[in-house]
Amino acid sequence: MEELYIKLLMDDHSIIEKALVIFERQLEKSKKNWSAISTLLDVLWDYGETCHNMKEEKVYFPLLLERGMPPQGPVAVMLAEHQKERDYLNKLKSLLPEAKQNKELEQEFSNIFGEYSALTKDHIWKENDILYPMGRKFVQPDDVPYLATEFKRIEQESLGVGAYTRYKTLVDALEKETGERINLLASLPIDVISDMLDALPVELTFVDAEDRVRYFNKLDKDKIFSRTLSAVGRLVQQCHPPKSIHLVNKIIQEMKEGKRDQATFWIHFNGMYLFIAYYAVRDENGNYRGVVEMVQDVNPYRALEGEKRLLDES
Amino acid sequence: MEELYIKLLMDDHSIIEKALVIFERQLEKSKKNWSAISTLLDVLWDYGETCHNMKEEKVYFPLLLERGMPPQGPVAVMLAEHQKERDYLNKLKSLLPEAKQNKELEQEFSNIFGEYSALTKDHIWKENDILYPMGRKFVQPDDVPYLATEFKRIEQESLGVGAYTRYKTLVDALEKETGERINLLASLPIDVISDMLDALPVELTFVDAEDRVRYFNKLDKDKIFSRTLSAVGRLVQQCHPPKSIHLVNKIIQEMKEGKRDQATFWIHFNGMYLFIAYYAVRDENGNYRGVVEMVQDVNPYRALEGEKRLLDES
Numbered sequence: 001m002e003e004l005y006i007k008l009l010m011d012d013h014s015i016i017e018k019a020l021v022i023f024e025r026q027l028e029k030s031k032k033n034w035s036a037i038s039t040l041l042d043v044l045w046d047y048g049e050t051c052h053n054m055k056e057e058k059v060y061f062p063l064l065l066e067r068g069m070p071p072q073g074p075v076a077v078m079l080a081e082h083q084k085e086r087d088y089l090n091k092l093k094s095l096l097p098e099a100k101q102n103k104e105l106e107q108e109f110s111n112i113f114g115e116y117s118a119l120t121k122d123h124i125w126k127e128n129d130i131l132y133p134m135g136r137k138f139v140q141p142d143d144v145p146y147l148a149t150e151f152k153r154i155e156q157e158s159l160g161v162g163a164y165t166r167y168k169t170l171v172d173a174l175e176k177e178t179g180e181r182i183n184l185l186a187s188l189p190i191d192v193i194s195d196m197l198d199a200l201p202v203e204l205t206f207v208d209a210e211d212r213v214r215y216f217n218k219l220d221k222d223k224i225f226s227r228t229l230s231a232v233g234r235l236v237q238q239c240h241p242p243k244s245i246h247l248v249n250k251i252i253q254e255m256k257e258g259k260r261d262q263a264t265f266w267i268h269f270n271g272m273y274l275f276i277a278y279y280a281v282r283d284e285n286g287n288y289r290g291v292v293e294m295v296q297d298v299n300p301y302r303a304l305e306g307e308k309r310l311l312d313e314s
Numbered sequence: 315m316e317e318l319y320i321k322l323l324m325d326d327h328s329i330i331e332k333a334l335v336i337f338e339r340q341l342e343k344s345k346k347n348w349s350a351i352s353t354l355l356d357v358l359w360d361y362g363e364t365c366h367n368m369k370e371e372k373v374y375f376p377l378l379l380e381r382g383m384p385p386q387g388p389v390a391v392m393l394a395e396h397q398k399e400r401d402y403l404n405k406l407k408s409l410l411p412e413a414k415q416n417k418e419l420e421q422e423f424s425n426i427f428g429e430y431s432a433l434t435k436d437h438i439w440k441e442n443d444i445l446y447p448m449g450r451k452f453v454q455p456d457d458v459p460y461l462a463t464e465f466k467r468i469e470q471e472s473l474g475v476g477a478y479t480r481y482k483t484l485v486d487a488l489e490k491e492t493g494e495r496i497n498l499l500a501s502l503p504i505d506v507i508s509d510m511l512d513a514l515p516v517e518l519t520f521v522d523a524e525d526r527v528r529y530f531n532k533l534d535k536d537k538i539f540s541r542t543l544s545a546v547g548r549l550v551q552q553c554h555p556p557k558s559i560h561l562v563n564k565i566i567q568e569m570k571e572g573k574r575d576q577a578t579f580w581i582h583f584n585g586m587y588l589f590i591a592y593y594a595v596r597d598e599n600g601n602y603r604g605v606v607e608m609v610q611d612v613n614p615y616r617a618l619e620g621e622k623r624l625l626d627e628s
Contacts, residue, residue: 035534039543162549169526169547184529184546185508188520191597193507194499196520196606199593206502206510212483215498220349220598229353232498233483235476244624251627267621275615279513283505284534292510298615301589307581310558313565 003139005147006132009060011164012052013124018171019043020117026177027110034100035182036174041096045089047167048120050158053082059150060135067138074131081123088116203295206281207236209288211252224274224295236291255280256288272297317453319461320446323374325478326366327438332485333357334431341424348414349496350488355410359403361481362434364472367396370441373464374449381452388445395437402430517609520595521550523602525566538588538609550605569594570602586611 002010023040026032061075069075091112099109139147155163173187185193197204197217203224206215213234216227231239240248254260255278264277275298281289316324337354340346375389383389405426413423453461469477487501499507511518511531517538520529527548530541545553554562568574569592578591589612595603 161552162547165526166547169528170543173528173546182533182543183504183508184533185511186504188522188529190497190500190504192520192522192595192603194497195597195603196518196595197499199595199606200518200608201591201593202516204510204514206506208502208506212479214483214487215502219496219498229484229496232487233476233480238475240624247624247627263627265622265624265626266618267623273618275618277515279515281506281510281513283509289506289509292513294514298612298618301612301615302618304580304587304589304612304616308579309581310554310561310579312579313561313577 003136003144003148005060005144005151006136008148008151008164009052009055009132010128012047012055013128015164015168015171016044016048016052016120017124018175019048020120022171022175022177023113024117027113032106033177033182034096036177038096039170039182040174041089041092043167043171045093046159047163049082049086049089051155051163053085054158055151055154057082058154060147063143063147064135064138067140067143069135069138074126074134078123078127078131081119081126084119085116085123088112088119092116201296203293205293206290207293208290209256211236213239214290224269224272224297251278252291255291258286258288266298273299273302317450317458317462319374319458319465320450322462322465322478323366323369323446324442326361326369327442329478329482329485330358330362330366330434331438332489333362334434336485336489337427338431341427346420347496348410352410353484353496354488355403355406357481357485359407360473361477363396363400363403365469365477367399368472369465369468371396372468374461377457377461378449378452381454381457383449383452388440388448392437392441392445395433395440398433399430399437402426402433406430515610517607519607520604521607522604523570525550527553528604538583538586538611565592566605569605572600572602580612587613587616 019040023037023044026037026040057079061079064075065071092109095105095109095112099105159167173184174182176186177183188196194217198219198221200217202217204215204217205213205227208214213231213236216231219227219229236252237245237248251260251263261280262278264275266273266275268274274295276293276295278291278293281292283289333354337351337358340351340354371393375393378389379385406423409419409423409426413419473481487498488496490497490500502510508531512533512535514531516531518529518531519527519541522528527545527550530545533541533543550566551559551562565574565577575594576592578589580587580589582588588609590607590609592605592607595606597603
């Protein structure tokens with residue numbers, strides 16, 4: 001089994017390699033998710049450079065030299081490659097703002113990333129398969145816990161407590177991206193999203209851009225307004241009494257035309273004071289995707305007095 | 315090109331065939347989604363029997379006979395098969411409640427469904443490939459619009475306006491099921507779900523069962539409490555000042571132990587009256603999946619007076 005300090009360095013490499021793969025996948029798309037690219041670039045700099053490479057440059061490499069590894073050997077090669085990585089990353093960071101808007105610069109950005117990625121993958125392979133095994137012959141028993149402790153200190157000082165897991169989760173979240181925006185929801189299992197929406201004290205119903213009921217929460221639970229599976233696929237116009245259909249149509253039409261974003265109503269119902277609201281759902285380009293109804297009893301909010309803060313919790 | 319009346323009958327077949335395939339897939343699972351099975355059985359009866367088969371038995375078959383098709387020919391075979399389908403479906407419906415709870419009856423249920431499914435698929439093939447083409451030689455030009463009109467009338471009288479699309483949407487929604495419950499959300503693209511949650515006038519943050527921030531809505535939008543991507547993967551304990559961490563831990567611990575379902579707070583903040591609530595997220599078996607924070611300004615709800623109904627909309 002590998003020593004903890006080697007595991008820590010190799011785990012860092014896994015995050016970096018994954019970020020590289022997702023980055024490449026983004027660059028292959030005709031419509032790129034530039035937010036994801038920008039975030040990945042930050043990950044590669046923040047985690048790869050200020051955290052991982054500094055573990056090596058400030059602690060691991062000096063220790064290897066102190067223990068007798070010749071300074072002109074692999075450490076010199078690794079240091080030179082780190083410098084190349086930094087140069088590439090700085091170029092990419094300065095090109096990014098314009099590459100988003102200019103097809104030629106986008107191509108240049110991709111080319112530079114390709115060189116950076118090839119260098120970094122090769123560098124990781126050299127460290128994992130050559131340097132670390134070779135280094136074990138120089139590292140003394142007492143150095144093993146020292147290295148792990150120092151690596152954790154550098155991680156914490158550079159990026160805060162729990163940085164490894166945080167960056168790993170972030171890269172995993174970016175892996176699930178399919179659109180042109182970052183969609184954090186995509187990294188959650190659909191069942192968890194469903195359970196999350198069922199946990200909210202509101203009733204949600206989603207009607208799609210073709211005016212059909214597609215989703216409502218709390219399927220198997222008690223609801224203020226009962227809904228059953230037979231509502232799925234039903235036209236929203238079929239869910240209202242004839243005398244108000246023209247108003248439903250008017251509201252939806254105005255939402256489709258971008259003239260309206262919401263419609264709100266409030267009624268007394270079974271001892272509750274219901275706030276029934278319709279919000280237009282649009283994509284990042286403002287295209288109408290449907291309308292969501294949110295129903296909640298607002299009586300509890302009307303009865304609140306003063307404040308209750310976390311520290312008031314007994 | 316096929317006449318509209320043939321297209322309508324064949325579209326019905328597509329719904330039925332899809333329901334059969336999803337049904338089979340459910341029966342192959344070790345843990346079956348009985349809600350989905352029960353719903354599919356309803357679809358096969360309601361749509362397949364009372365809508366589709368009645369189009370044929372009440373309108374199409376009688377017309378073929380009137381136009382000279384011999385009564386002992388394919389129509390008699392089709393009628394006999396419809397009767398067998400009905401017999402199978404009635405057996406399945408009566409077995410269902412016990413099959414859910416008894417492994418032996420579950421096996422019998424599966425066997426009967428297998429026979430029913432084989433019969434129905436074969437029947438559909440015969441109608442599509444033999445009866446309908448043969449029938450075209452008997453159907454007169456004036457019958458073509460008559461058949462389509464009658465089919466639509468039967469659909470509407472048996473299941474209401476828009477039944478075809480409604481059942482098609484429902485079957486499509488069931489196709490996406492992966493768990494043991496029906497998850498309507500699974501039939502929506504993840505981007506649409508994300509857009510829907512961004513449209514709500516609440517700020518949502520989801521922390522998973524390992525206490526890590528995994529999702530928040532309105533990523534690119536103005537929020538009351540700003541959140542950036544760097545929060546993703548962060549431990550919830552890292553999102554609070556040290557003096558209140560013990561309370562955060564206590565609340566989460568109680569939720570994990572099933573002793574608590576929510577924690578609510580309210581504060582004045584920048585002219586708003588914020589209701590900050592935490593709801594435990596659990597799966598269908600009550601297992602803790604995480605906690606969702608919902609923040610909203612409740613001042614607007616406190617200012618409401620009287621009622622505003624849809625018909626008050628001008």
